[in-house]
Amino acid sequence: MNLKGMKKQNKALFILIFFFFQYGTAQDSLTLSAQEFISIVKNYHPLAMKYQLQNKIAHSEITRARGGFDPVLSGKLGEKNIDGTPYYRQKNLELGIPTWYGIDITAGYNHLEGEKLNSSDTKGGLYSFGISVPLAKNLLYDKRRAMLDQAKFALKMTEAEQSVLTNELLLEAENTYWEWVQNFEIYQLQAKAVEINRKRLHLIKKTFEYGERAAIDTVEAQSQLQSFELKQKEAYLNFIKSTQQLQLFLWKDNREIYEITQLIYPGDNLSDHSAYSDFEFLLREFRNKEVNNHLSILYYNQKHYILESERRLKWQSFLPKLDFMYNFFNKENYPSDYLPLFDNNFQYGLKLEIPVFQREAKANYQMAKMKIEQNSFDTQLKKRELDIKIETYKNELTNYQIQISLSQNNFVNYQKLLTAEETKYSNGESSLFLINSRENKMIDAQEKFISVRTKFLKSYNKLKWMKENFTL
Structure with missing residues (x-):
């Protein structure tokens, strides 16, 4: 309104x-x-x-x-064909699971075939299981x-x-x-006072008419009544x-x-x-x-x-960003060979980032x-x-x-x-x-x-x- x-x-x-x-x-x-x-x-x-x-x-x-810790299921389906040449056909399904301690776990299946694949691509069906671990920044505390x-x-x-x-x-x-x-x-x-004074004025007027009160008394009573009426x-x-x-x-x-x-x-x-x-x-x-x-x-x-909590998060910016990533692969219809981890069917990466002056980190902290x-x-x-x-x-x-x-x-x-x-x-x-x-x-x-x-x-x-x- x-x-x-x-x-x-x-x-x-x-x-x-x-x-x-x-x-x-x-x-x-x-x-x-x-x-x-x-x-x-x-x-x-x-x-x-x-x-x-x-x-x-x-x-x-x-x-x-809490949604920051929700598992994410993703899928991808694609194909490329030029002049009758099938470059690639791809089917991909992946599940990502974020955990409390900043570690991310992934599992997926990828099927790829075609005549113009990249040399680093694996043809056929490929299962994968991976893990990403922050070794410095975001290990003890992160934004999630x-x-x-x-x-x-x-x-x-x-x-x-x-x-x-x-x-x-x-x-x-x-x-x-x-x-x-x-x-x-x-x-x-005040209403009660008005009522009392009205009765008093009426009584004094009567006594004045009988000659028992002076005329000035009626004026006095009238003034008192009017005062209370105003109030x-x-x-x-x-x-x-x-x-x-x-x-x-x-x-x-x-x-x-x-x-x-x-x-x-x-x-x-x-x-x-x-x-x-x-x-x-x-x-x-x-x-x-x-x-x-x-x-x-x-x-x-x-x-x-x-x-x-915000201070702890800002303190993480002083640490170098050092992330380790490891993926284990297994081709479809092939026997699994898990160990040793760095012997066969694997991929790993190590990434390091260090701000030189850290002026932003210092100011935020x-x-x-x-x-x-x-x-x-x-x-x-x-x-x-x-x-x-x-x-x-x-x-x-x-x-x-x-x-x-x-x-x-x-x-x-x-x-x-x-x-x-x-x-x-x-x-x-x-x-x-x-x-x-x-x-x-x-x-x-x-x-x-x-x-x-x-x-x-x-x-x-x-x-x-x-x-x-x-x-x-």
């Missing part, structure tokens, strides 16, 4: 939700719990699917690397083995990376959910925005966007989360967590193995070593980053837990002050201005209480999903 289409869709969603919340009280509504939401993200979000496909691609890379090793390391590297990315996606999704819950609870708080509209807008943000994570199994066509409310409350009782156990778990066991460090360790050193620096930085993150999340969690207790007490105290002020007002010992002032502070304290709870849950989630990135 193009950007223009997405904008139209978001605009339509906004209008739809606005209509439902303002005028759709008769419509059915849906609730969405945090567990259901995370399950949807895990199973249907495109990024989660993409990360799973990346792991499958890494498995396929191993299969492709390096590709397979690197593919295996890359699989573990990819699995670690995709696990970290998946957990980051789930962390973002869960925190988005609790921000949505926070905005909904604040909206409910309610702002809270409602924030809730709508967070609902739109939530929709970014909602997808169907056919990779289509999940359209919200009904009222949708949070199925969980901030106060019901298990984090308030479980956070101490989570903190205790991290006392025994070694940063070296984090999947991000596993990623860099596997990358080190890949770079080390130095670059391979420097890449290993770079990865070592990256690993050290990542360890330090993880240490700081863990300590930061732990400190945040502990601090917000204390703030929750303080903000709750603060809210309760303001609630008591408001109740006391209302009692004094009913006895004629206070004013509506003081009641409104107490009420404003109580609402602000309650909003602060909701906000601190959300911050606590978000810090808890950061630490919880960080724990998921540690290997056993």
